Amino acid sequence: MKIAVLPGDGIGTEIVAQAIRVLDALDLPFEMETALVGGAAYEAHGHPLPDATLKLAKEADAVLFGAVGDWKYDKLDRPLRPEQAILGLRKNLGLFANFRPAICYEQLVDASSLKPELIAGLDILIIRELTGDIYFGQPRGRRTAVDGHFPGADEAFDTMRYSRPEVERIARVAFEAARKRSKRVTSVDKANVLETFQFWKDIVTEVGKEYPDVELDHMYVDNAAMQLVKAPKKFDVIVTGNMFGDILSDEAAMLTGSIGMLPSASLNASNQGLYEPSHGSAPDIAGKGVANPLATILSAAMMLRYSLNQEDAAQRIETAVKKVLAQGLRTPDIYSAGTTKVGTVEMGDAVLKALA
Ligand code: IPM
Numbered sequence: 001m002k003i004a005v006l007p008g009d010g011i012g013t014e015i016v017a018q019a020i021r022v023l024d025a026l027d028l029p030f031e032m033e034t035a036l037v038g039g040a041a042y043e044a045h046g047h048p049l050p051d052a053t054l055k056l057a058k059e060a061d062a063v064l065f066g067a068v069g070d071w072k073y074d075k076l077d078r079p080l081r082p083e084q085a086i087l088g089l090r091k092n093l094g095l096f097a098n099f100r101p102a103i104c105y106e107q108l109v110d111a112s113s114l115k116p117e118l119i120a121g122l123d124i125l126i127i128r129e130l131t132g133d134i135y136f137g138q139p140r141g142r143r144t145a146v147d148g149h150f151p152g153a154d155e156a157f158d159t160m161r162y163s164r165p166e167v168e169r170i171a172r173v174a175f176e177a178a179r180k181r182s183k184r185v186t187s188v189d190k191a192n193v194l195e196t197f198q199f200w201k202d203i204v205t206e207v208g209k210e211y212p213d214v215e216l217d218h219m220y221v222d223n224a225a226m227q228l229v230k231a232p233k234k235f236d237v238i239v240t241g242n243m244f245g246d247i248l249s250d251e252a253a254m255l256t257g258s259i260g261m262l263p264s265a266s267l268n269a270s271n272q273g274l275y276e277p278s279h280g281s282a283p284d285i286a287g288k289g290v291a292n293p294l295a296t297i298l299s300a301a302m303m304l305r306y307s308l309n310q311e312d313a314a315q316r317i318e319t320a321v322k323k324v325l326a327q328g329l330r331t332p333d334i335y336s337a338g339t340t341k342v343g344t345v346e347m348g349d350a351v352l353k354a355l356a
C-alpha cells in the first residue's frame with residue numbers, strides 16, 4: 001500500500017504529522033513517501049506542483065494531503081499560486097468524486113453556532129463533482145469586450161459547463177452512496193436560471209430511474225443554503241456541482257461545530273484517492289501547535305476505507321477519535337466551558353493512547 005504524503009503549507013505539516021503517527025501505530029504494511037506541495041514547493045522548486053510530486057501522487061494508491069496556501073502568495077500569477085497544486089492533482093488524477101461528510105459528534109453539539117436540537121445526530125454527506133463546472137471550463141480569461149453592456153471595456157469571463165458523462169458518473173456515485181445510507185439523494189442545482197444546471201437536473205433524474213429504491217429530490221442552491229441552516233437533518237446525501245459543492249460544504253461544516261473536525265475523500269474511477277481535511281492551511285495559527293489534527297486523522301481513516309480496503313483499521317481510528325472527544329479533550333476550535341484544552345500534539349497523543 002503506497003501512500004504519497006503531501007503536508008503542504010501552514011498547519012498542514014503539523015496536522016499531517018499527527019495522522020502519520022496514527023497510521024504508523026496501526027502496524028500495517030504502508031510505504032509512505034513525502035513530497036513538497038503548494039507554497040512550500042514553490043519556495044523550493046518554483047512551482048506549487050512539481051513534476052516529481054505529481055509523479056509520486058500518480059504512482060501511489062492514495063495521497064494524504066494537508067493543506068496549501070498563504071496570503072503571501074496572493075500576488076503571484078495564478079498558475080504559480082498554491083491552490084493550483086490541489087486543482088492540478090484533482091485534474092491529473094481524475095478525482096471527480098469528492099465526499100464531504102458532515103457529522104455532528106454528540107460531544108460537540110454545543111460547539112456549533114446552531115441550536116443543539118437542530119444538529120444533534122446530524123449525519124449528511126455532500127458529494128461534490130470535483131473536476132468540471134466553472135472551475136475548469138474553457139474558455140476563460142480577460143479581454144476587451146466586443147458586446148454586452150460596455151463594448152470596448154475590459155472584461156473577465158469563466159465558463160460553466162458539464163458534459164453528459166460527467167454528470168452521469170457523479171450521479172451514480174451519489175445513488176450508490178445513498179444505498180448504503182438512508183436512501184435519499186437531494187440534487188442541488190440552479191436550473192431556474194442556468195442551462196448547465198437544467199441539463200444536470202435532467203440527467204440526474206434519468207440516472208435516478210436506475211435506482212428506484214433511492215428517493216430523489218431536487219433543490220435550487222439558494223434554497224439548499226437556507227435549508228441547511230433551517231433543518232439540516234432533513235438531508236441525507238446531497239449531490240451537486242463543483243462550485244455549489246464548494247460553498248455548501250463549508251456551510252455544512254459549520255453545522256458540526258468546527259471545520260477542524262471534517263475529513264474528505266476525492267476519488268477517481270479506480271478508487272485511487274486523495275484525502276484531506278476540509279479546512280485550509282490556516283496561516284494565522286500555523287506553527288503555534290494549536291491546530292485540530294482530527295480532520296486529518298479522520299481523513300486517514302477514510303483513506304483506509306476507500307482506497308486501501310482496510311475497513312477494520314478505519315473503524316479503529318474513528319472509534320479512537322470518539323473516545324478522545326468523550327474524554328473531554330478539545331483543541332481551541334472545539335473548546336467549550338467544562339472541557340480540557342489541548343494542543344495539536346497532545347490531541348495526537350490522546351488518539352494514539354485510545355487506539356492502543
Ligand atoms: C476546497 C478549497 C479549494 C476549492 C481551493 C483551495 C482551490 O476551497 O477544497 O474546498 O475551491 O475547491
Ligand code: MN
Pocket residue numbers: 246247250
Ligand atoms: Mn472550499
